[in-house]
Amino acid sequence: MTVGHAQAAFDRHILVTQLWFAFGFVALTLWALGYAGGEDVPRVPFILAGFTVVVLGFAVHVLVNVATGIAFSSRELILGLVLYAGALIAFALTTLTVPSFRDEAFAPTFVGLAAMFVAVLSSLVIAFGLRRTFAAFDAIRSSRA
Structure with a gap:
């Protein structure tokens, strides 16, 4: 790895870390308002807004990766998983x-977690195409090799 590439990777790491701190703080605040809200605070909009902020943070992270030409690191993938x-x-x-969680x-x-899954799957399909995305998860074919 050259010095210029190492510096670019470090700069990208710092940028992504700062972006996730900002997005994470906003998402956690919205979730706290949604999950701990009282009778006069509507829960659903805050919970959905928290998940929306996380999906937006992921989209910005993908855009930073595209702009810098550096893919997700293995540590980022493991942390996300x-x-x-x-x-x-x-x-x-x-x-x-x-019981109250089930009602409120x-x-x-569920919608927020599903949206996060769809966002990640969509970014994989956009980046690698449908065939390569599903080939990466094909356990039967990779076990025959």
Whole structure:
């Protein structure tokens, strides 16, 4: 790796980190208002707005990758997968154990998690095409090799 490429990768890392700090702070604030809202605070718009901010943050991250010509690092991919898996586990456990969550916040949380999945899948299809995207997840074909 050349010095210029290393500096560009470092600059991109700093930019993406700062963008996620900003998007994450706004998303967490909106989720806190949505999930902990009282009787006079409508929950659904805040929960959906929090997920919208996360999807926008992902879109900006993809745009930064395109502008810098640097793809997602393996650490970024692992972090995203772990955070999404943790959100799915928390969603499942909360749905099973908190009756009020099922009544008030299940639908917007489900829609938000689904939107995040669709955003990631769409970016893969746009970047690599349909065939290469699904070939990357074809466990049967890769186990025959």
